[in-house]
Amino acid sequence: MAWKMESQRKQYGKALVELGKERGDIVVLDADLSTSTRTADFAAAFPERFFNCGIAEQNMMDTAAGLAASGKTVFVSTFAVFGTGRCYDQIRQSIAYPKLNIKIVASHAGITVGGDGASHQIVEDIALMRVLPNMNVIVPADSPETYKVIKAVAKTKDPVYVRVGRADVPTITDPEAPFDLNQATLMREGKDVTLIGCGIMVAKCLEAAQELSKHGVDARVLNLHTIKPLDEKTIVRAARETGGVVTAEEHSVMMGMGSAVALVLVENFHVPMKRVGIPDVFGESGACDELMEKYGLTVDNIVEAAHDVLKRKK
16 A cells, blocks of 8 residues: 655654644643654744753653643653653653653654663553553554644643654554544444554455455454554444454563453453554564564555464354
């Protein structure tokens, strides 16, 4: 499939500037990475409401907490590896526990960071964030959806973690289509098996569904952009109607989106299931496409998983 490739970070910057024009309570913090995260766009437009906290992520989270406690809607950005792991205690104690109005928008997540290697390729951030009480976790599928997510979370009062990547991603959603933050998006109808993806893997699920159709398999595709709170109703309905589920994520299979879906199905409706994701390992330096292939995040891997589920259905 030929899709337009676009940057999620660019749409994040665009949405921030628009929010800044619309609302005086919006403030933005960054940890000396504003050019990369695109919060620099907001800084240029509203320098009095932008704070570069330097390479001091723990301090940045506590500063954000102070601003939020004073009535501000705070967007905090840095690379995902720094914005979750390095300051987990501050997020837990100062943001999630008091349930403050802070949106952590972390870029450069997953192995598609590429050449930066394992030290910068966080593959456990979804797990870290979704286990925190009061924290919402969102993984937009593409650039237009990132824009919609930022506009939507700005209207909420809860802590939110939004995960975006470094590389340009295929544009697979309609910029003009309505968006519901709390409901999974049906990308393709199907009756034989359900493919559930988040982030960059939604596009690969669509490609896999197209490939499966060549073999007479009718695959449904869901874009599970919101990992927490989970749209359990849509997940269970898809499992009942198709009888099998494959999940796909650019994240460790340990306690990621696939694990969240599995827990829902275990408690509600048992069907054959297979998780496609990064094994229980760290990444390594390399080209994005090569890393995606090495760690099993390809269309072929999803197709193979679907065939495995179909065999177990019988």
